[in-house]
Amino acid sequence: MPSFPTLSGLPGLAVLRAMARDRSILAGLAAMNKHLGNAFQITLPGFKPIVFVGPESNRHILVNGREDLVWRTESDPVVKLLRHGLLVEDGESHDCMRAVMEPTLNRTAVNGHIGAFWECTADISAGWAEDATVDMLVEMRKVALLILTETVFAVDFRPEMERLWKPVIRSVEFIAPGAWLLWPDMPRPGYKQDLAELDEYLYRIIGERRAVYAQTGKLGDDLLSVLVGYEKDGKGMDDDLIRDQLLTMIVAGHDTSTALLAWALYMLGSHPDALAEAQAEARAVLSDEPPTPEQLKELTYLDMVIKETLRLYPPLPVGNRRAAQDTEVLGYPIPQDNRVMFPIYLTHRDPELWDDPESFCPARFDRTQTKSNPPAFAYIPFGGGPRNCIGATYAQVEAKVVLGKILRDYDLELMPGAIHPHMGTTLEPRPGVKMRVRRTKNS
16 A cells, blocks of 8 residues: 655655745645645644545545545544534434434525525625725625524524624634644643633523413424424433534534635625625625525625635635545555544646646636536535535525625725635634625615
8 A cells, every 4th residue: 555655855845935934724734735646644743644635536435435534533622512413423413313304404594594694794784984994804705694693593692792792703713723642731821711601602502492482382493393393212412512513513604604705805806806896796686685596696796706715715725534444545544543634725726737837717616618627525614425514505595685785785895914824623714804895786
């Protein structure tokens, strides 16, 4: 069996220079990929993941080898935080929970939320002063939080936004890649109170929904209600398991949407021609009222912008698995418990798969053009296979409504300033996306 190349000498220095220059772990992975190829191993004390890049390995990790390559690693903070949330479950446990949750996030359910997507965007943007400069990374987080809690939990988060802002941010920071990768049991001071405050909120809304159910015998079709009302073989879900799914949705759901929306606005602001085309389309198709699903389909250029943004800046840039037993990937041996990483970010920028891969070119997703498409599993912003992102449809419809509303109502100008991709829990534009906003006459 082939062995994995590792860094040493001059290639190692090149990787360090790339990381220092771009202030990004992704730059280091890109440099390793360049010097070592599409399969290599990182060798750090206590952290020796095997890295695969490309559609063929993506397919194996996500589909063919799914049973051998699992998500859950008990020592990781993400498992300690989410406990038995959908994201960190494997096998039958994952599949059963997904079957319960999926109907609340399918196309029909999402189309029923279009009005809420629109109104929540209007609520947040109403606070933008005329000709003010706002940080779209912050503002899109507000929008995403408000949308998620209103549509997925059927609760009004507005009274809680200020109080729970820090706990939500801290929950995201708790699971971001960091020193815990080298030292899994490292102390994590400073999180306990904030995470407890978020838990208190989640257990409270679970209790309130149970009380409504007990009094009326009725529940809505939102996720919280479905979980509260779930029963199999005479048993329902306890509060702890429901809490785990709600926290998973808050952490994974709102943070990925925040990243997508902020990056899309940054890319449009950085490309005035694209911004002008997207604005013209939004203003031609959309009115004062929330759009219909048919109107959203007419936003074809905006759809291409969203897809191209997801290619360049996938919210989850690096996938991570653990070998449940000794196995192989493309003929390479993977020892039990070894981490396997697959950088989606690198596959999305592979010059063998994409023309001019570093450029922002929405037209590459133009369905009316006849062209050769990249192979399957070359484009996986939401993962792939049986555990692809459960909120993929939700996120894309949400993005089209939110961006369409903003582009219709505002003229936008990106302020000068360097921005770099920061690989936290998601891939964010740091230090933020500062834009000057001016309300249009037709809004």
